[in-house]
Every structure is written in structure tokens, then in C-alpha cells.
Amino acid sequence: MEKKQTPLSYLSFSAFAWVVGLLIFFPIFWMVLTSFKTELEAVSIPPSFISFDWTLENYAEVQERSNYFKFAMNSVILAVGSTLVGLVFAVTCAWAMAFNPTKRTKDALLWMLSTKMMPPVGVLVPIYLVFRDWGLLDTRFGLIMVLFLMNLPIMVWMLYTYFKEIPTDILEAARMDGATLPKEIIFVLLPMALPGIASTMLLNVILAWNEAFWTLNLTTSDAAPLTAFIASYSSPEGLFWAKLSAASTLAVAPILVIGWFSQKQLVRGLTFGAVK
Amino acid sequence: MGAIRLEKVKKTFGTLDVIPGVDLEINDGEFVVFVGPSGCGKSTLLRLIAGLEDVTDGKIKINGVDVANEAPAKRGLSMVFQSYALYPHMTVFNNIAFGLKMAGESKDVINDKVNNAAKILNLTDYLDRRPGALSGGQRQRVAIGRAIVRNPAAFLFDEPLSNLDAALRVNMRLEITGLHQELKTTMIYVTHDQVEAMTMADKIVVLQAGRVEQVGKPMDLYSKPANKFVAGFIGSPKMNFLGGTQAAKYDCHEIGVRPEHLVVSTEQGEIPATVKIAEHLGAETYLHVNSDEFGPMTVRATGEMPLSGNDKIFLTPEQDRIHRFDANGLALGHPLNA
Ligand SMILES: Nc1ncnc2c1ncn2[C@@H]1O[C@H](COP(=O)(O)OP(=O)(O)OP(=O)(O)O)[C@@H](O)[C@H]1O
Numbered sequence: 001m002e003k004k005q006t007p008l009s010y011l012s013f014s015a016f017a018w019v020v021g022l023l024i025f026f027p028i029f030w031m032v033l034t035s036f037k038t039e040l041e042a043v044s045i046p047p048s049f050i051s052f053d054w055t056l057e058n059y060a061e062v063q064e065r066s067n068y069f070k071f072a073m074n075s076v077i078l079a080v081g082s083t084l085v086g087l088v089f090a091v092t093c094a095w096a097m098a099f100n101p102t103k104r105t106k107d108a109l110l111w112m113l114s115t116k117m118m119p120p121v122g123v124l125v126p127i128y129l130v131f132r133d134w135g136l137l138d139t140r141f142g143l144i145m146v147l148f149l150m151n152l153p154i155m156v157w158m159l160y161t162y163f164k165e166i167p168t169d170i171l172e173a174a175r176m177d178g179a180t181l182p183k184e185i186i187f188v189l190l191p192m193a194l195p196g197i198a199s200t201m202l203l204n205v206i207l208a209w210n211e212a213f214w215t216l217n218l219t220t221s222d223a224a225p226l227t228a229f230i231a232s233y234s235s236p237e238g239l240f241w242a243k244l245s246a247a248s249t250l251a252v253a254p255i256l257v258i259g260w261f262s263q264k265q266l267v268r269g270l271t272f273g274a275v276k
Numbered sequence: 277m278g279a280i281r282l283e284k285v286k287k288t289f290g291t292l293d294v295i296p297g298v299d300l301e302i303n304d305g306e307f308v309v310f311v312g313p314s315g316c317g318k319s320t321l322l323r324l325i326a327g328l329e330d331v332t333d334g335k336i337k338i339n340g341v342d343v344a345n346e347a348p349a350k351r352g353l354s355m356v357f358q359s360y361a362l363y364p365h366m367t368v369f370n371n372i373a374f375g376l377k378m379a380g381e382s383k384d385v386i387n388d389k390v391n392n393a394a395k396i397l398n399l400t401d402y403l404d405r406r407p408g409a410l411s412g413g414q415r416q417r418v419a420i421g422r423a424i425v426r427n428p429a430a431f432l433f434d435e436p437l438s439n440l441d442a443a444l445r446v447n448m449r450l451e452i453t454g455l456h457q458e459l460k461t462t463m464i465y466v467t468h469d470q471v472e473a474m475t476m477a478d479k480i481v482v483l484q485a486g487r488v489e490q491v492g493k494p495m496d497l498y499s500k501p502a503n504k505f506v507a508g509f510i511g512s513p514k515m516n517f518l519g520g521t522q523a524a525k526y527d528c529h530e531i532g533v534r535p536e537h538l539v540v541s542t543e544q545g546e547i548p549a550t551v552k553i554a555e556h557l558g559a560e561t562y563l564h565v566n567s568d569e570f571g572p573m574t575v576r577a578t579g580e581m582p583l584s585g586n587d588k589i590f591l592t593p594e595q596d597r598i599h600r601f602d603a604n605g606l607a608l609g610h611p612l613n614a
């Protein structure tokens with residue numbers, strides 16, 4: 001049922017969407033702009049928009065002072081690693097919940113989600129102590145574990161919603177065809193849920209990439225990802241806005257590009273079930 | 277080879293007693309049809325045999341071996357689902373080949389078997405397509421193809437034709453019957469459709485509330501129903517049940533007389549009635565009538581009968597075709613032998 005939209009309401013909705021979009025985009029735009037200014041221009045009042053001397057010196061200096069690629073590599077390893085480990089657990093969890101539900105399944109799902117409502121700092125001390133005693137501080141392995149556990153509830157929820165849409169008949173047909181449980185999941189369930197799995201992985205990579213609380217608190221150098229790279233420009237030697245902006249731009253660039261090219265997939269994934 | 281025997285098979289879902297205890301013998305090569313009203317447990321019974329549901333109690337023997345606790349794959353049965361349940365991401369070829377691949381067959385064997393099945397089912401031109409690009413009938417054939425390549429001990433069908441339109445249903449019905457004659461494999465077939473049940477079955481199992489009401493050849497169920505339920509369920513339109521003077525005449529609680537066993541006359545007969553609706557199909561005429569004593573009745577007369585609403589007629593049950601029932605609905609002996 002297509003509702004006829006009056007031009008006026010259509011226009012005002014578009015305008016509103018644009019305003020919100022621009023508001024969200026502005027800080028990122030300003031950050032990128034600032035990264036091409038000199039430190040002096042970066043803090044000048046009134047701020048200059050286009051009419052300043054464009055320079056790349058911040059980028060050169062940032063790369064010289066700290067090894068961007070080492071941090072970037074850590075970010076990739078943490079984001080991809082935690083996503084892959086998470087996927088193994090989330091697929092099996094979601095399979096059980098979607099296809100063999102019990103009376104308690106809904107409760108379990110809600111309980112998993114409720115763990116996301118707790119502020120992470122509440123468990124900082126115990127987790128820090130565990131990390132210290134087990135020698136996990138500043139290790140990629142330790143960080144992958146934390147990030148994967150942080151995002152597991154969201155992965156399970158998303159996959160559960162996707163799996164619910166898959167007709168049980170088809171899995172039963174595979175069972176009749178002699179597929180063992182792992183084969184049933186790998187050859188039948190996963191290919192059918194591929195769009196959902198792709199969105200889930202994508203979202204998880206983004207969440208893990210941007211995660212700052214645990215990465216900052218549990219790493220120092222060896223396992224430090226780009227969040228730590230940005231943080232290293234923020235305080236000690238006073239404020240260097242231009243360099244901080246350059247570092248931040250470098251840090252968000254990869255994920256921004258991935259997000260841009262996969263936005264269709266991402267939107268579809270996040271609205272799955274709500275919009276069809 | 278596939279003889280199947282159910283011994284005291286029980287199934288409960290939580291507190292719901294769906295199958296209170298079924299004993300059933302299915303011989304090798306037999307075409308058995310399960311019929312019964314919606315929700316009576318036909319699908320559940322089929323799924324228990326398939327192994328898709330666990331039995332609560334009892335034994336399921338295939339060729340003498342109890343498989344009640346075996347995984348579906350171990351039972352060597354194939355199932356065709358009402359929804360087809362094809363793998364949407366695989367081509368027709370891979371859909372049919374999936375079971376063979378799971379069984380670890382070699383590439384050559386798989387190619388041979390799939391191509392052979394495709395030839396039998398007229399699917400050769402569609403092997404590279406995905407199920408989404410097939411018509412309903414073609415999809416159903418792929419589902420059947422997937423079932424036959426595995427050379428099962430028995431085929432299980434759960435209302436396989438109910439998603440097809442009427443004309444296609446007739447075709448597929450004949451195809452499945454043909455397949456049975458060719459393969460001579462045991463088939464268990466669940467359906468709602470009277471015509472499917474009567475025409476395809478060697479043996480019909482009538483179920484009600486998870487209980488077997490009667491097992492027998494289609495014509496035996498038609499001519500010698502064991503009780504009122506089976507009498508009313510088998511045959512379309514439904515049997516008329518008459519009490520009062522008609523029952524008294526045959527010395528029982530109630531008699532049953534099928535719509536096709538009532539003689540219609542405009543001049544004289546035992547039961548005066550008024551035509552409400554007359555349906556003229558050419559080859560036969562259905563009359564929905566009302567009698568003062570017995571209420572609404574249905575009559576099926578061969579050929580064209582020039583009657584219409586409000587016409588007064590007289591009906592007479594054919595004496596040797598009536599069924600007698602006692603107060604519990606159980607069939608009594610035939611009137612001529614009684
Ligand atoms: N998984 C389940 N959990 C609880 N109850 C169930 C389950 N599956 C079936 N039932 C119940 O068991 C009864 C029999 O169901 P079943 O599907 O076997 O009926 P059916 O004879 O196949 O009906 P239909 O002709 O409508 O397909 C129904 O009352 C149904 O609600």
C-alpha cells in the first residue's frame with residue numbers, strides 16, 4: 001500500500017533528514033579539514049573554512065613520530081579476529097535458539113542483551129586483574145577475547161533474527177539427506193543466511209574497530225590499535241589539534257571506506273525483520 | 277526393501293498427548309495413505325517415522341530393526357515436504373545431488389544418478405537453474421528427484437501436492453502413482469484429499485486424535501467402515517446419518533447411507549424432502565435437500581436430473597447399501613447378514 005505523500009511533508013522530512021545528516025557529519029568534516037591546516041590555523045578564531053594554506057605536514061609528522069601501520073595492523077587483527085571468533089560462537093548459539101527453542105530461550109536472549117546495558121567500567125577492575133595475572137595485558141589474544149565477548153550478544157541477536165526467517169523444513173530436508181549437524185550448518189544454513197552473516201560481521205568489525213575503552217585500558221604498545229594511536233596525540237605535550245586531526249583521520253579512514261561501500265548491506269542488515 | 281512396523285508408538289508435546297499409542301504394519305512395497313482431519317497427528321506420525329521427532333515411547337522397526345533412537349539419516353528414508361524445502365542457493369543438479377554428496381558417493385556415480393533421476397522426472401533442461409526459477413510442479417519434481425536418488429527403503433510424503441493447482445495436482449498424482457509402480461518402493465503418503473487417498477492407496481490409515489480408527493483397502497473402507505467416524509470421513513460428499521423411523525426399520529441406533537445410494541423419485545418413496553439447492557454437473561447432479569424428519573441430506577444422482585430449488589421429491593435408501601451403527605457409533609453387521 002503506497003501512501004501518497006504531499007510534496008510539503010515530503011520536503012520537510014527530507015530537509016529534516018539532511019539537517020540531522022549534516023549535524024552528524026560535521027565533526028568528521030571538520031576533523032578532516034583541520035588535519036590539513038597548520039597548528040596555528042587550526043585554533044584561529046574565527047575559524048577558516050577553505051581559505052587557508054593546505055598542508056600535508058601533519059600527516060608526514062604523524063607518520064614520522066609513530067608507526068601508523070603497526071597500529072593499523074593491530075586494529076585489523078583485533079577487529080577481524082574478534083569477529084571471526086565471535087562468529088563461531090554466535091552461529092552455534094543462534095542456531096540453538098532459533099531452531100531448538102525452549103521456554104527459556106527468550107529470557108536467555110534478553111539476559112544476553114542486558115549485559116550490554118552495564119557500563120563497562122563496572123568490570124574494569126576484575127578484568128584488569130585477570131589480564132594481569134594471566135599475562136594477557138597488551139596481548140592481541142587477550143584483546144580479541146574481550147572484544148569478542150563484548151560484541152557477542154549483538155552478534156547472537158542479529159543472527160538469531162536472520163535464522164528465524166529460514167524455514168525449518170529446509171534444514172530438516174538436509175537432515176533427511178544425511179547431513180550431519182556441522183554439514184547442515186555449513187552447507188545449508190550459512191549459505192542461506194549469508195546476507196545476514198555479512199551484515200553481522202560488518203557491524204561487528206566496525207564496533208570492534210571503534211572500541212576505545214578496553215583497547216586503551218588493556219594495551220600499551222604491542223597490541224595497541226588505532227584508538228591508542230589517536231589517544232597518544234591528545235594530551236602529553238599540550239594540544240596539537242592539527243596533528244590530532246590527522247591521526248584521527250588516518251584512524252577512521254579505513255572503516256569509513258568500508259562502511260561507505262557496504263552501506264546498503266549494512267542498512268539492510270540492521271533493519272532486517274523491521275522492513276522487508 | 278522397506279517394511280515398517282510401529283509398536284505402541286507414543287508422542288507427547290509437553291502435556292499434549294498427540295499420539296497416545298499407535299500400532300501399524302506397513303508391508304514392503306505398499307502405498308499407504310494417512311488421512312484424517314486437520315490436527316489429528318498425521319504429520320507428527322510421519323515425522324516420527326522419519327526421525328525428525330523423537331518418540332516418547334514405543335518402537336519403530338524398519339525391516340525388523342528398531343530405529344526409534346536412530347538419527348534420520350541412519351533410517352534410509354526419504355521425505356518430500358509440502359513446502360518442497362529445496363535448497364534455494366543450490367542448482368537443481370546440486371539439490372538432487374546433495375544427499376549423494378553427503379553419503380560420499382563418487383562424482384561419476386552422482387552424475388549418473390542425478391541425470392537418470394532428471395530424465396525420469398523431465399528435469400534435464402533445468403539442472404542448472406535455481407529452485408527460485410522453477411514452477412511449482414517443477415519444484416515438486418525436484419523434491420521427488422532428491423528423494424529417489426538416495427534409493428531409500430521408503431518414501432515419506434507430507435501433503436506433497438497441496439500447494440499445486442488442481443490440474444497440476446492430477447498430473448503429479450498420476451506421476452507419483454507411476455513412480456510407485458516403477459520403483460515398487462514402500463511409500464507413506466499424508467493427504468487431505470479424498471481422491472488422492474482413494475486412487476493412490478493400497479492401504480488407507482484413518483486417524484483421529486492420534487488414534488488409528490481403521491486400516492484397510494480403499495474400497496473396504498468405503499463399503500465396510502468400522503465406525504461412524506470412518507463412514508463419515510471416507511467418501512465425498514459425506515454419508516447421511518439417519519435416526520428415527522429409518523433406524524427403527526433396520527433395528528439399530530442410526531443408519532448411514534451415502535449420497536449415491538439414495539434413489540430419487542418425484543412420485544413416491546420413503547423419505548419426503550424438499551430440494552434446497554441443485555448442482556448440475558452434467559455427468560451427475562448433487563441435490564442438497566431438507567427432510568422434515570431427518571434435516572439436511574445430500575443426494576448424488578447420476579446423469580442430469582431436471583430439478584431445482586423448492587421441488588418436492590422422495591428419497592429411498594438402497595436397502596443393501598446402508599450401514600448400521602450402534603449408540604457408540606460402532607458399525608453393526610450388514611443388514612442382509614444380520
Ligand atoms: N512441535 C510441536 N509442539 C507442540 N504441539 C505440536 C507440535 N507439532 C504438532 N503439535 C500438535 O500436534 C497435533 C497434531 O499435529 P500434526 O501437525 O501432526 O497434525 P496434522 O494431522 O498433520 O494436521 P494437518 O492436516 O493440519 O497438517 C496438533 O494439535 C498440533 O498442534
Ligand SMILES: [Mg+2]
Nearest residue numbers: 318319320434
Ligand atoms: Mg500436517
